[in-house]
Amino acid sequence: MRVKIEKRLDIPRSLVILLPLVAVLIAFAISGVLIAITGANPFIAYAMMWKGAFGTTYSLSETIVRSIPLMLAGLGVGIAAYAKLWNIGGEGQIVMGAFAASGLALFYPDLPRPVLIGGMMMLGFLAGGLWAVIAALPRIYMGINEIITTMMFNFIAGFWVKYIVQGPWRDPVLVAFPFTAQFDKVAWLPKYFGTRIHLGLVVALISALIVTLLLFRSKWGFELRVIGGSLKAADYAGINVKRSLMLAMLLSGGLAGLAGMTEVTGILHRLQDGIAAGAGFSAFILVALANGNPFGIIVTGFLLGALLTGGTTAQTMGVPPQIADILQGLILFFALASTFFTRYRVWIDRSEAVSATVKSGD
Amino acid sequence: MFSALLHTMVTAGTPIVFAALGELITERVGILNLGLEGVMLIGSIAGFATASQFSNHWIGLVAAIIAGALTGLFFALLCVGFKVDQVVAGIALTTFGIGFSAFIGKPWLGKPMSVPFEDIRLPLLADIPVIGEPLFNQDALVYISYLLVPIIWYFIYRTRPGLHLRSVGENPRAADTMGINVTRMRYVYTMIGCSIAAIGGAYLTMAFVPTWFEEITVGRGWIAVSLVIFSGWNPLVVIGGAYLFGGLDAATLYIQAVGTDVPPHFLGMAPYILTILALLFAARKRQGGLGPASLTIPYDSEGR
Numbered sequence: 001m002r003v004k005i006e007k008r009l010d011i012p013r014s015l016v017i018l019l020p021l022v023a024v025l026i027a028f029a030i031s032g033v034l035i036a037i038t039g040a041n042p043f044i045a046y047a048m049m050w051k052g053a054f055g056t057t058y059s060l061s062e063t064i065v066r067s068i069p070l071m072l073a074g075l076g077v078g079i080a081a082y083a084k085l086w087n088i089g090g091e092g093q094i095v096m097g098a099f100a101a102s103g104l105a106l107f108y109p110d111l112p113r114p115v116l117i118g119g120m121m122m123l124g125f126l127a128g129g130l131w132a133v134i135a136a137l138p139r140i141y142m143g144i145n146e147i148i149t150t151m152m153f154n155f156i157a158g159f160w161v162k163y164i165v166q167g168p169w170r171d172p173v174l175v176a177f178p179f180t181a182q183f184d185k186v187a188w189l190p191k192y193f194g195t196r197i198h199l200g201l202v203v204a205l206i207s208a209l210i211v212t213l214l215l216f217r218s219k220w221g222f223e224l225r226v227i228g229g230s231l232k233a234a235d236y237a238g239i240n241v242k243r244s245l246m247l248a249m250l251l252s253g254g255l256a257g258l259a260g261m262t263e264v265t266g267i268l269h270r271l272q273d274g275i276a277a278g279a280g281f282s283a284f285i286l287v288a289l290a291n292g293n294p295f296g297i298i299v300t301g302f303l304l305g306a307l308l309t310g311g312t313t314a315q316t317m318g319v320p321p322q323i324a325d326i327l328q329g330l331i332l333f334f335a336l337a338s339t340f341f342t343r344y345r346v347w348i349d350r351s352e353a354v355s356a357t358v359k360s361g362d
Numbered sequence: 363m364f365s366a367l368l369h370t371m372v373t374a375g376t377p378i379v380f381a382a383l384g385e386l387i388t389e390r391v392g393i394l395n396l397g398l399e400g401v402m403l404i405g406s407i408a409g410f411a412t413a414s415q416f417s418n419h420w421i422g423l424v425a426a427i428i429a430g431a432l433t434g435l436f437f438a439l440l441c442v443g444f445k446v447d448q449v450v451a452g453i454a455l456t457t458f459g460i461g462f463s464a465f466i467g468k469p470w471l472g473k474p475m476s477v478p479f480e481d482i483r484l485p486l487l488a489d490i491p492v493i494g495e496p497l498f499n500q501d502a503l504v505y506i507s508y509l510l511v512p513i514i515w516y517f518i519y520r521t522r523p524g525l526h527l528r529s530v531g532e533n534p535r536a537a538d539t540m541g542i543n544v545t546r547m548r549y550v551y552t553m554i555g556c557s558i559a560a561i562g563g564a565y566l567t568m569a570f571v572p573t574w575f576e577e578i579t580v581g582r583g584w585i586a587v588s589l590v591i592f593s594g595w596n597p598l599v600v601i602g603g604a605y606l607f608g609g610l611d612a613a614t615l616y617i618q619a620v621g622t623d624v625p626p627h628f629l630g631m632a633p634y635i636l637t638i639l640a641l642l643f644a645a646r647k648r649q650g651g652l653g654p655a656s657l658t659i660p661y662d663s664e665g666r
Contacts, residue, residue: 004525007662034465086449138638144644147396147449148588149641155581163627284453320468325461329400332454333440340444 004349011342022290023334031327035319045319052313053306059313061195065267065307069094069259071204074286074297075211076128076255081287082215083248084228089135089150090256090280092157093128095135097257098264099161100127102180102271106169109184112296116187121203122259126216128257129250131157136249140242154280162273169271189266198261204301207255208294214251215294224248256280278325285332296311304328367612368496370382372504373570375601375608377579378401379507380562382593382600383514388555389590390518391548392531392656393441396452398559399583400459401437405430405560407463410567410574411470419477419568423503423561430560433459434553440546445660456583464576475572479503501569503561507601510558514595527551531654533659544661562586581634584586588637592644593652603640607633 032042053063073090089095101120104111111119135153139146162178171181189199215221223244227234231251234241256279263275282304290296310322381402389393395401408429413422437455440446479501488499520522526547529537534544563581568572585607593599614629 045372086453088453136644139643143644144641144645145588145591148584148591149638151581151584152588155634156631159627159631167625240615248473259631278457281453283456285457288450320465322461322465322468327461327467328459329454329458329461333436333451333456336446336451336454337440337444341447343445 002152002349004347006347007343008343008345015342016291019338022337023268024026024340026334027184027327027330030330031323032143035323038319040317040319045314045317045323047117048317049307049310049314051310053241053310058195059309061193061197063306063309064201064302065196065198065305067302068198068204069263069276069279070282070286070304071301072200072207072259072262073205073256073283074290074301075207075294076252076259077280077283077285078290078292078294078297079211079215079224079247079255080252081229081292082221083245084231085136085139085245085248085252086147087132087136087149087150087249087252087256088280088284089132089253089266090259090283091276091278092135092150092154092280093247093253093256094260094263094276094280095154095157096131096162096260097124097128097254098260098275099164100124100257101261102169102183102264105183105187106180106271109187111186116308117199117265118190118312120187120265121258124186124257124261125254126257128260129252129254132245132249132256135253136245145346150317156271158273161271161275165272180270182270183265187265188269189262190225191266194204196267198262198266200259200266203258203262204298208298209259211255211294220244220247233357256283282328285328285335327330365492365496367609367616368384368493369499370615371605372500374607374611375553375572375605376507377562377565377582378502378589378604378607379511379601380565381559381583382509382604383507383588383597384557384559384562385586385625386553386555386593386595386597386600387527387558388434388552389657390527390531390595390654391555392534392550392654392659392661393545393555394448394658395437395455395552395555395559396449396453396587397433397437397583397629398452398587399461399579399581400457400462401430401457401559402434402563402566402579402583403459403463403558403577404433405563406567406578407467407563407574408482408560409564410464410475413568414470414473414476417477417555418474419479422477422568423564425455426560426564427557430557430563431553433560435549438549442545442552445662448658460577464649467574470574472575473573475568475574477573477664478498478605479569503565503569504594506561511597512603517625518597521657528654531656536654538661538663544663548661553602559583559586583665585633588641592640593655594644607636610636 035042035045052059054060058198067291076088079089101124104120104123135150136146139148165178165180169180171177171179191198226239227241227244259279264271286297286300286304289300307327308324311321315321381398385395387400405426409422409426410424413419422643440451441448481499481501484498488494526542530544530547538544566578589603592603610633617629618626
């Protein structure tokens, strides 16, 4: 009798849904132990987190607000992942998108509102996208690991915006604070249902649709997936790999830039330091849990938004809000580990003799 | 002046030396650990918290090493046991490390280290003109890093277990055929590598800064990852590169102390820009090729 591990040829559909759920449950169990160590009751803490995320109309709307940048950044990471590009520069791209949009809001508030909002979107998208493309150029042309370069660009963008908000664009009235002046009201994204839910939600949903169409219904999307499958095969097939990868990075960073744009114009109404708040990293969890499916990313983005909003609520009972970060890490760990069971079949072989003959004939 | 600058260069470079040496060992065995930042953070809080608790920095160091080994075990379980994509697993480890260290470190936030590693002047060596004082009037962890570099170099290139280590990273199937237990090697060296990287984190909180705050590593883990590539997976080059970054830190501190019109933010960007330039340089010189051939590829003893 021995444990046997075999590669699966096809993946049972039930497992694709079931395993991520098991992964999330295990993550909650482990972080529950951590909560218990801090002296709080994990069940009450989780109940508080649930209430904080879904309990009232207000908390539900806050969950949605929180999930908007996650969804956009997640779509960005997802689209690059199809080409096996790891864009972990989401944080920096969010910041650069916010920076560019803020520039228009601060210096051209006299533009007609649709032009202003459309312009901020375009600038936010382009700034994030170009920031990503520049970071990926060493990868595309010299084969240098894009993970490190995109990560380094996060730090550079972070310092840049710190400089901008403490220096040239500092609020002339509240000079002591590291942020810009508040934007003129015309630059604020429209809000709905009397809550803070803003146009960014619509942007995220439309983006998911466009990403789906691009990936699965366009020639470029097909080429991108071929590249993701095998760079060599793509080359032989005559696909312009460099151009495809550059476009993938432009979209990837652009979506993150949009996340930054919607955050400053929809919620904060001014540029300040630290707006990305980890969305660029959380994006990977969304993509892993959704298995790269764009609308799946919308769903997992919403759920992660709930987790973060709930984590903030749990603070009131003495549970450090970092528990949400820990949960994120743990969920990703177990979600990743669970993919093992979709790729491999584990079973206990009881018939020693038969397996031996099979082995010899192997 | 020069002496003080050189002194800071070494202390600022030391966390990166440890982190890069640890990463070098794990990569040599075929495991790319992009969660280095997370490992360092876990080491930094484990060392700080334990040292504060027991008022003894050596106990803190042991705690950091154990915490690093456990993190390494966990990472190996994912990457070797469950054959998870190492890139995504590394990003998960970074996220987890940031959250976990902040969670554990909450009571110690901003508190000074009560028992930091103090400088110990080595007689004779410290009397060497010019370089003696800055290099040999350092704390014990710096001396450990001086010793670790040649030891690891000798181990990798001149010993039989070192040869096995390299062969697992270069050609796990051939190593397997030779009777080397690839899986066990990958577990063991991932744990050892993470322990050493954790010392780098502990160095920040117990000697260099020395206090604890969230994300105290500010990207040093990532700098160390790129330094390993830049070094061509060679420990002797690693230490030089780490001191280059340390020198940049030292120069920034000096320029700020002297006073300048350049906003500190631009000086702050320098290490990250230098990292990218170093990678470009390494790619142009094709130093060390692309690294261990089996890097990031899980080993499947039955697959072809």
